[in-house]
Amino acid sequence: MKTRLKFFCCLLFLFIFSTHINAQENNKPKENQSNQEESKASTDSKEATSKETSNEQSKTAKKNADSKEATSSLSDDDSENTESSKNKKRVSINTSNVVRLQYGYPKWNTDSTRINSASVLLRDGASGRIVQISLQETEPDSSIFAGVYSISWAQIDDIKAEFYIPPQNLLRTKDGIKKLQKLIASKKLRRRPFILRREPDGFQVIELYDTRAQAKDALKLFKQEIELRKKQNVTLQQQQNNEGLEQKEVIDQAAIDAAEKAKELAKMAAAARAEAERIRLEQVERRKAIERLARQRAFDKAEREKRKRKAKNFADQALAAFKDGRFKEAVELFDKSLELDPENKSYMFQYGVSLYRTDQFNRSLVALGLVEDDSVNPAEKSFFEGLNYYRLQDNAKAITALDKTIKSGLQPLAPSAAFYKGIILIQKKEWDPATEAFQTVLNTSKDPKLDERAEKFIEQIIRARAYEAELARRWKYSGAVGFIYDSNITLSSDSSRDQGVASNIEGVRLLTQFGVQYRPIKDKKKEFATQLSLFNLYTVEPDFSSNQTLRDTDPTLVNLSLPYTLKSTLWEKGYKFTVAPAYETIYMSAEDSEYKEILGSPIIALNNTLVMSKDWFTSLNIKFRYDLSKLDSSTGDNDGDALKTKVTYNNIVVMNKEKGRILIPELSLTHNAATGKNLRYIRLDLAVTYLFKWKWETTFNSRASLYTLNYTENANNRGDLNYAITAGLNKKFGEHWNGGLNINYTINDSNIDDNTYNKMTILNSWSFNF
Secondary structure, X not given: OOOOOOOOOOOOOOOOOOOOOOOOOOOOOOOOOOOOOOOOOOOOOOOOOEEEOOHHHHHHHHHOOOOOXXXXXXXXXXXXXXXXXXXXOOOEEEOOOOEEEEEEOHHHOOOOOOOOEEEEEEEEOXXXXXXXEEEEEOXXXXXXXXXXXXXXXXXXXXXXXXXXXXXXXXXXXXXXXXXXXXXXXXXXXXXXXXXXXXXXXXXXXXXXXXXXXXXXXXXXXXXXXXXXXXXHHHHHHHHHHHOOOOOXXXXXXXXXXXXXXXXXXXXXXXXXXXXXXXXXXXXXXXXXXHHXXXXXXXXXXXXXXXXXXXXXXXXXXXXXXXXXXXXXXXXXXHHHHHHHOOOOOOOHHHHHHHHHHOOOHHHHHHHHHOOOHHHOOHHHHHHHHHHHHHHOXXXXXHHHHHHHHHHHOOOOHHHHHHHHHXXXXXXXXXXXXXXXXXXXXXXXXXXXXXXXXXXXXXXXXXXXXXHHHHHHOOEEEEEEEEEEEEOOOEEOOOOOOOOOEEOOOOEEEEEEEEEEEEEEEEOOOEEEEEEEEEEEEEEEOOOOOOOHHHHOOOOEEEEEEOOEEEEEEEOOEEEEEXXXXXEEEEEEEEEOOEEEEEEEEEEEEEEEEEEEEOOEEEEEEEEEEEEEEOOOOOOHHHOOOEXXXXXXXXXXXXXXXXXXXXXXXXXXXXXXXXXXXXXXXXXXXXXXXXXXXXXXXXXXXXXXXXXXXXXXOOOOOOXXXXXXXXXXXXXXXXXXXXXXXXXXXXXXXXXXXHHOEEEEEEEXXXXXXX
């Protein structure tokens, strides 16, 4: 009788700026009544116009990109009466590509509740043509103004760009442009420094600054970002190239290293971009401070004193809110105090900390940078600067700042700074410095909870190092030796050792097991191995005398398998899939006391594990094996050739935070489609295992199991009901050795007398793994 099954397995993996600004000549930005330089008129821009940019223009810009790599350049500002200013370069802007312009200018932020508008002037240094560019605030009260535009000047491919911040009221006068041209010619209107960034898609980004120093710092950071992006692309390309090579044991680790390096470079590039944004924010904040001071000095003495008293009242309320941990309220009150009395910086540290506590990390850094050195302990200031950089993922600056606090020894901030430094170093996989940082916590901290967390991180480092060593290890060896007392040894001539015939003879059994594994591929996402395992039982009577009947029950199993494992995500959860083809053979004296091969079985196992949460793992495993019986008695209705299919579903549930209590429920179904009808059966298993850490660093394990076994076409209609309970202790001795003592009691009820039995086994085992 031949059995044919078709198997289908499917795995499905489910895998996620535009600002529209009007730059036309008839735009009318809101007047700023406080600006005494501004006057009334309308804009005259006959020489040049700017077009409103649409999404289509953005697409065109990408197609016309003249460079596939990001570039950057710096345009100097005007210098006062210096000969060298004549030779300063003018950066060219490609008129065929779209340009985004942005500038931080608090004076234009006239209404905190809405998006404000303003204009800047773009002048071509070669032709003298001028265009007015309308900008809008990126969000209410941001003081950052931006616009996307294109230039429609004919016969000009590149503009030698100059940018000016004009008095807004003057733009509305009839002859405003002519007046502005005279101001520019006389250098009474200062040209602003800017940097031009050309993105890989051809998009041009211009960032205006107030001072050359600010622009130079931003340019340096952007160039750093470009280089990091280039290195990242190189490492990713290396990774892709590696995938085509044949020496997998070498290149897979190289691919992972490349991916990790690319990831780190991406973080560094993001940090460089974030610091450039901080420069812009600092520019805005410093300009705000200058404007607040200018407004304050415009008041008479009496009014200034009155405003200072109000400011002190707000500051006192803010400090009270700060002490109570009401940081959002504190920020609002500090802002009001600063507006009334910008000269008072006595509470700038508390202001910076409050900004940090409300996740305004860039603003916090700016505020902390304005703290007067004699108003606060420098170690406190550097601690919160370090925390801000840490939250912004600028690890290098975070460590530099935290080191200052650690060196000071200031309690309790120095141990906390060492703790955060350790966390950063763990992220960078710098295990020795990280361990040293957490050890500093243990040596200096007076907080038991902080000590406990530091100890856990040290344990995490130890595990991470062990895992890295495990990834690097290609050969593995394992083995076990066990001594078993069995009160009723069963005889089985197939792969199901617990379904045999009872001998009603007790015995002592020596268990030996050995395995060797070679892993040519082993990384975080995949693994391939070749492994060979041997298992043997040798049985004697309790007085250690030989008994042939007992010796006939002793199997020797040899298994060769080739497991391949993939680690990925499925339904946004961690997922591991293993396919393991194998071949197993069994030797024993099952017929006429002749020791020979009795069974050969090709096997394929499909194992799926899904990480539902950190405390719950679920698995669905399917195993197919085709048993080829080599027994002479395997004929007719007793032909042992069989396709055996087993489906197992189990869960691992961690029951406490310390991961010391684990529950493992399990359900499995086995179908043995034998050629001989007497050997066809269906088996249903239910089991639950409970593990918990006990005294003397031992683990207690207990297991209760039940299975029903029905031979559906057997001449005797055999049916079994099997109960078993197991309890034991296991202890780890060092890194490689384990010892255990386990007791099992089994009751098998069957309608066949030879298959009805009770038995107890006691197992003392010692195992190793290298």
